[in-house]
Amino acid sequence: MDKIKQLRETIKNNNQIVFFGGAGVSTESGIPDFRSADGLYRQEYRYPPEQIISHSFFYSHPSEFYEFYRAKMIFPDAKPNKAHLALAKLEQEGKLLGVITQNIDGLHQMAGSKHVMELHGSVYRNYCQKCGKFYEVTAITQTRGVPKCSCGGTIKPDVVLYEESLDEATIYQSVQWLRQAEVLIIGGTSLAVYPAAGLINYYQGNHLILINKSPTPMDDRADLLIEGSIGEVLDQAVNIETIAD
Ligand code: NAD
Numbered sequence: 638m639d640k641i642k643q644l645r646e647t648i649k650n651n652n653q654i655v656f657f658g659g660a661g662v663s664t665e666s667g668i669p670d671f672r673s674a675d676g677l678y679r680q681e682y683r684y685p686p687e688q689i690i691s692h693s694f695f696y697s698h699p700s701e702f703y704e705f706y707r708a709k710m711i712f713p714d715a716k717p718n719k720a721h722l723a724l725a726k727l728e729q730e731g732k733l734l735g736v737i738t739q740n741i742d743g744l745h746q747m748a749g750s751k752h753v754m755e756l757h758g759s760v761y762r763n764y765c766q767k768c769g770k771f772y773e774v775t776a777i778t779q780t781r782g783v784p785k786c787s788c789g790g791t792i793k794p795d796v797v798l799y800e801e802s803l804d805e806a807t808i809y810q811s812v813q814w815l816r817q818a819e820v821l822i823i824g825g826t827s828l829a830v831y832p833a834a835g836l837i838n839y840y841q842g843n844h845l846i847l848i849n850k851s852p853t854p855m856d857d858r859a860d861l862l863i864e865g866s867i868g869e870v871l872d873q874a875v876n877i878e879t880i881a882d
Pocket residue numbers: 658659660661662663664665668669670671672673676739740741742757824825826827828829830848849850851852865866867868
């Protein structure tokens with residue numbers, strides 16, 4: 638059977654679906670991922686990107702951190718693509734328990750998804766390190782240098798930097814969903830970033846579907862492996878009524 642048709646059938650026959658995704662879900666919205674050929678890790682910087690977006694670098698080199706972060710991590714004009722929209726539709730139809738994402742771009746919520754666990758936080762939430770005041774993303778995009786609160790403290794994005802831990806409540810809810818899931822669809826992620834990638838071990842079901850453009854360490858475990866564009870695949874599986882064998 639055609640793989641998309643197989644995916645469509647699995648979706649049709651199950652109501653406890655969970656989606657786990659990463660940066661590849663948003664490349665079709667124009668946001669570069671980290672590890673593709675034109676991803677951020679192939680570009681030349683004075684420091685490696687992992688170092689720049691680390692906790693220690695944020696404190697030791699805040700100006701350089703913010704220069705990179707503004708240019709490479711915030712995309713306020715990006716719009717949800719077919720993958721985000723298909724997942725929002727599945728949630729509205731009562732088929733999807735939730736989306737667990739490593740992305741920080743807010744595009745799932747923009748597409749209409751309500752049940753989203755952001756393992757690595759969001760560029761849309763920012764807090765003063767001194768007084769805790771909340772700031773919109775414009776506090777970063779419409780300023781220069783290191784953004785400061787009215788109290789004098791430094792504003793920090795609510796994004797999990799390298800060397801920082803994931804939020805416990807977010808992990809807890811993600812694990813709950815993964816334990817309940819009949820179907821787990823993983824897509825647009827190299828599954829290289831831990832501890833996020835390790836969470837999928839909590840899934841115990843029989844329908845592990847992996848949609849990615851390049852190989853991942855979990856390919857052998859997939860019940861259905863689809864090499865392709867996540868937007869096209871999910872759109873065809875969720876929105877197109879009939880597909881020929
Ligand atoms: P990654 O860059 O390591 O891997 C992305 C994967 O997606 C690659 O395997 C690539 O082949 C695949 N891919 C790219 N475009 C695709 C498409 N259209 N269809 C199907 N597959 C596609 O990303 P990751 O695994 O999410 O890990 C990187 C970390 O970077 C994450 O922790 C995330 O927080 C962060 N990040 C987030 C964003 C964002 O918010 N949009 C962007 C860049 C990086």
